Amino acid sequence: MTRDKAPQAALARPQALANWLYVVAAMVVVIVMVGGITRLTESGLSITQWDLVTGILPPLTESAWQAEFDLYRQTAEYRFESGPAGMDLAAFKFIFFWEWFHRNLGRLIGLAYALPLAWFWVKGAIPRGYKLRLFAMLALIGGQGALGWYMVSSGVGTDLTDVSHFRLSAHLLTALFLLGGLVWTARDLRALAQDPAAQPARLTGPALVVAVVLFVQLLLGAWVAGLNAGHAAYDWPLMNGRFLPQPDLSRGWLWALTHDPFLLQFLHRWWAWVVVAALVWLARRVRKFDRAASVAIHSAFGVMVLLGIATVLTEVSLWVAVAHQLTGALLVASLAWGMHADGMRKGSAT
Incomplete structure (x- = not known):
């Protein structure tokens, strides 16, 4: 029998898929931790714009840093909570780093999920019944990016000194729901690798x-x-x-x-x-x-x-x-x- 005519069960690689999902789950745990640092250091509003591609790089010149700082100083958080002495550029760079790192880690998770998913899909390595579930988690990852900006936007151009706690909770709980889905699906695939007759x-x-x-x-x-x-x-x-x-x-x-x-x-x-x-x-x-x-x-x-x-x-x-x-x-x-x-x-x- 040729490879093209081989049954899907023979092409499926459930253990490889499970290992991949465990890696992505570990990355989600890390980004939840970094999100906590971002919140506790009041870094979430340090980047006031959403640039999906150009935002990958931080400011590279002092004038670019100053421009970002000027945008941050327009937020209510800076105006009402920076104190009489304000904040210097070095302190701004510290909080900027955590928000920048948080956003780029999210981009990395998206790539770490989307690219292997495409490869497994094209190779016919996804077992029957799992494509919809895996695609749904991809959509959830993409939605997390939009939800993250929706959260940040609640503190930009408004009188709020922090992001909306309702939007923050939605952003966090969606990430944790994704984490649970990744672990659950990985366990299903691991069981399938051990027994081809195993059911979810x-x-x-x-x-x-x-x-x-x-x-x-x-x-x-x-x-x-x-x-x-x-x-x-x-x-x-x-x-x-x-x-x-x-x-x-x-x-x-x-x-x-x-x-x-x-x-x-x-x-x-x-x-x-x-x-x-x-x-x-x-x-x-x-x-x-x-x-x-x-x-x-x-x-x-x-x-x-x-x-x-x-x-x-x-x-x-x-x-x-x-x-x-x-x-x-x-x-x-x-x-x-x-x-x-x-x-x-x-x-x-x-």
Whole structure:
């Protein structure tokens, strides 16, 4: 039989595809971490324009640097938060670097996904039933770039001193959803490489419940970051010596639940324990047939809780807070692994 007439199963390379998706997933974890640095260093508005191609290079001359700095000085963030002394060009270059690095890492992820996908597609190496899923994740990566600029634009030409925390949460949660999809699909392909008859894992009810519980916590965390609510209190388990904060209810509960920094930090602190209970439950469900996934989930949430407390006690120390966000991404990857394992168990039991 010639290569052109070979069945698709013979041409498919599920293990190679899985390895590629794991690499892209690792890159997404890194960009989530860099995004945390960008937010914590107030770097997100340092680049006020979106140039998909020319933006790859940073300013190369002092006059070009000064032009970028002048654009930044027109933002409300600079006008209202730079202080009486303002900011010098050296300080601007520091925050510019992190936003520039964040954007270029996004471009790199796009290439690292699109080019191998095209190669596997042309070679007929994608197993039956996976093309639509892989293309959907490509579209999601492209959408992330547009969503990132939509987020930045909320702080350019407006009176906001930071980007919209709603847009920030959408940008972060979409990246984490992509991360979960990459890990899940890689696990499906790995199973297919080991057994050509293997079917994709199914999303189970218990796994979906745990995912929703974690989603709420991640959303709260994004809002805490976007509103600088981590600075609302630096003690733990109390908040400024009190267990219950005094939220600003002058504009109603809905506004307080989405804008009040004291209430949001309080909810983020204590919803974490609901998340822990849900994750322990799922980890115990999968322990007997995928112990590694169970260990990964336990390790990720244990470290994340400790780093969350440390972030408060260190008054939102940059690298402690960044480590907290990094561990959050690793927790999402671990949860996707555990959810997939639960779906594989369900499938094999029916």
